[in-house]
Amino acid sequence: MAGEAVKRRVTVDDVAAHAGVSQATVSQVLNGSRPVSEATRARVQASIQELGYRPNQIARALRGQKSRTVAIIVPSFVQEFYPWMALGVSEVLRPEGYQVALYYTDGVRATETQVARVVAERVTDGAIVFGSPLHKADARIFAEFGITVVNGGLSAGDAADYDTVRVAQEEAFSGLVQLLGERYDGLIAHIAGPPGHDTAPVREAGFRAGLAAFGTPEADVVVAAATAYSWEAGRAAAAGLLDSGRRPRLLVCANDLLAIGAMAAARERGLRVPGDLAVTGYDNIVAAGMAVPPLTTVEPFAEEQGRACARLLLERMSGGYDGPPRHLVLSTEVIERESA
Amino acid sequence: MAGEAVKRRVTVDDVAAHAGVSQATVSQVLNGSRPVSEATRARVQASIQELGYRPNQIARALRGQKSRTVAIIVPSFVQEFYPWMALGVSEVLRPEGYQVALYYTDGVRATETQVARVVAERVTDGAIVFGSPLHKADARIFAEFGITVVNGGLSAGDAADYDTVRVAQEEAFSGLVQLLGERYDGLIAHIAGPPGHDTAPVREAGFRAGLAAFGTPEADVVVAAATAYSWEAGRAAAAGLLDSGRRPRLLVCANDLLAIGAMAAARERGLRVPGDLAVTGYDNIVAAGMAVPPLTTVEPFAEEQGRACARLLLERMSGGYDGPPRHLVLSTEVIERESA
DNA sequence: TTGAAAGCGCTACCAA
DNA sequence: TTGGTAGCGCTTTCAA
Numbered sequence A, B: 001m002a003g004e005a006v007k008r009r010v011t012v013d014d015v016a017a018h019a020g021v022s023q024a025t026v027s028q029v030l031n032g033s034r035p036v037s038e039a040t041r042a043r044v045q046a047s048i049q050e051l052g053y054r055p056n057q058i059a060r061a062l063r064g065q066k067s068r069t070v071a072i073i074v075p076s077f078v079q080e081f082y083p084w085m086a087l088g089v090s091e092v093l094r095p096e097g098y099q100v101a102l103y104y105t106d107g108v109r110a111t112e113t114q115v116a117r118v119v120a121e122r123v124t125d126g127a128i129v130f131g132s133p134l135h136k137a138d139a140r141i142f143a144e145f146g147i148t149v150v151n152g153g154l155s156a157g158d159a160a161d162y163d164t165v166r167v168a169q170e171e172a173f174s175g176l177v178q179l180l181g182e183r184y185d186g187l188i189a190h191i192a193g194p195p196g197h198d199t200a201p202v203r204e205a206g207f208r209a210g211l212a213a214f215g216t217p218e219a220d221v222v223v224a225a226a227t228a229y230s231w232e233a234g235r236a237a238a239a240g241l242l243d244s245g246r247r248p249r250l251l252v253c254a255n256d257l258l259a260i261g262a263m264a265a266a267r268e269r270g271l272r273v274p275g276d277l278a279v280t281g282y283d284n285i286v287a288a289g290m291a292v293p294p295l296t297t298v299e300p301f302a303e304e305q306g307r308a309c310a311r312l313l314l315e316r317m318s319g320g321y322d323g324p325p326r327h328l329v330l331s332t333e334v335i336e337r338e339s340a
Numbered sequence C: 001t002t003g004a005a006a007g008c009g010c011t012a013c014c015a016a
Numbered sequence D: 001t002t003g004g005t006a007g008c009g010c011t012t013t014c015a016a
Helices: A013-018 A023-031 A038-051 A055-063 A083-096 A109-119 A136-144 A170-182 A200-214 A231-241 A258-270 A286-290 A300-319 B012-019 B024-033 B037-049 B057-064 B081-096 B109-121 B135-144 B169-181 B198-215 B230-243 B255-269 B287-290 B300-316
Strands: A071-072 A099-104 A126-129 A148-152 A161-169 A190-193 A222-225 A250-253 A276-282 A297-300 A329-331 A333-335 B067-073 B099-105 B126-129 B149-151 B163-169 B187-194 B222-225 B250-251 B279-280 B297-299 B326-330 B331-336
Touching: A013 A038, A013 A276, A023 A038, A023 B126, A055 A200, A055 A250, A055 A333, A055 B057, A071 A083, A071 A109, A083 A099, A083 A300, A083 B081, A083 B099, A099 B081, A109 A136, A126 A300, A148 B326, A161 A170, A161 A300, A170 A200, A170 A276, A190 A200, A190 A231, A190 A276, A190 B126, A200 A258, A200 A329, A231 A258, A231 B287, A250 A258, A258 A276, A258 A286, A258 B287, A286 B230, A286 B255, A300 A329, A300 B300, B012 B024, B012 B037, B024 B037, B067 B081, B067 B109, B067 B163, B081 B099, B081 B250, B081 B300, B109 B135, B126 B300, B135 B149, B135 B255, B149 B300, B163 B169, B163 B300, B169 B198, B169 B279, B169 B331, B187 B198, B187 B230, B187 B326, B198 B222, B222 B230, B230 B250, B230 B255, B250 B255, B255 B279, B255 B287, B255 B326, B300 B326
Parallel strands: A071 A099, A071 A126, A126 A148, A148 A161, A161 A329, A190 A222, A190 A250, A250 A276, B067 B099, B067 B126, B126 B149, B149 B163, B163 B326, B187 B222, B187 B250, B250 B279
Antiparallel strands: A099 B099, A297 A333, B297 B331
């Protein structure tokens, strides 16, 4: 094997020569862009088979200014949520012949811009930006290079001039509080996400809206902000709440990691869940179903969100839709398990 | 915004004209491929800035037959393990200017080949195939198109004619059994992965090797095969074991999901972990640290495996290494928590 | 129904 | 130190 010369790529010319036709004819057979006699077509097909020809997509992209590549830009690979979204995107884009390139930004502003530039350089047809609202400057880069973009996640809102898909997080928390609040007598508290995270205030607002529906005065609302979206932070925040004078009966956490940490804090204090303290999360990660007790949480349908983004993008790229920006809002679903 | 004409891309020609030099000079300033006078360089740089020029990577790829794109091919996006690998790969490749495109195969043979073809068409410089051993036919496709390939995960072994990186899973299980087996008096059992999964027999072999080190006769080895790598399957398999006449004292599970399920089965029977039954896993997923009790498991360093693959690939692609295939074996580490 | 040839944007060679 | 230009592999006019 070693030392074997790398075979030159088989090109259109090779096929044309082999079949005794012109490049143009080979191209036509490939793309069906104009009529070709049955005999010729068969001859070309045979040559393609025999030579093992595969069209060079790079050359196609250069020529046609279309690469059939879509970029997915996420803050992180390793949070369970994003791979599901990426999967949803792939599911709809791949059958249409699109390649999906994945980029992560770490949620860092500078990296976001850098990624936008890299994507632009690659002649990408479209981009789906997840997680953070698309920044104006980055949107400009995409626009400048003719890259269709869709923003998923907690988007810039309904004023954006590109399509967006977001999950109704505020409604989810409000609904959760109203659904479960009736079942428990006593204080309802919230462990909020870390300050600086876009999602934190939205979820907290939902929580407050839910309480307001009960007529709870603002002064009676108890919220502890976590220092991170993590198990440890949830445990710590819950510890503070549980050791305070006003122990909650129901604890609505901004996400599952926080909630599972909160249940650990309860356990350490000999409190039963949900007997003494009911706990809820958000995200429905796999660990939620395996928690002790299994966690009542909210399913955000990440995969479906991915699919929705991809569909909007596809319609734009294919020219099937060319109207004003669309803003899709996806509903969630409460998964009732045993923790509340 | 709507209806605004898409601006034509800024090209080398535009920059050259603007700076009053030739294309060649612009190219040189960009790539440093030959000396340029300081004055000219400054002028060109200024034009690049002013026009907002960004080189078209597609054109570069066509010209140079190098795309600075690497494909990562994984069986699935959504198993925790693979995103970490992908992250490791990105960490080393991105600073070198490589784009990472992610593909998933579902572990389906036909899809694997299809992905290999798609990757080949895109003029990809390198591919990292994770999870399944690289199939001969696919390896041929890559070779034919001059795509450097590295196989990660449970690879085809040390006979492959491409670089491989694998985790010493067998040794991990053998070591785990020997480390913990001494602490517990009584039966040591194994919940094996589902038949048909490449990793299952390897892990089971490790388990048996560990027992053999104690001199346990083959007849006394108890192994239950799970029907899937899942919580439910672990719970079911453990239930069978626990309700049988010979209840184990230590239960070594083929992965964390299985182990957490097994702990649930123990809990349902009023058994304390590790007091009555010690349990171990493999993978060190986030849920393992949050389990009740926290799961003793094996850390496979997925991210590091990704980095290792990327480094090998990079050396080959850059021409830094051109020798015979290298086969890297990465060690694991036991994470001792409370379940054993 | 088919062929010849231009050109997508870039790099690198050959001259000057 | 710089410019002119061929050509990467493909699609798509324009002619025949």
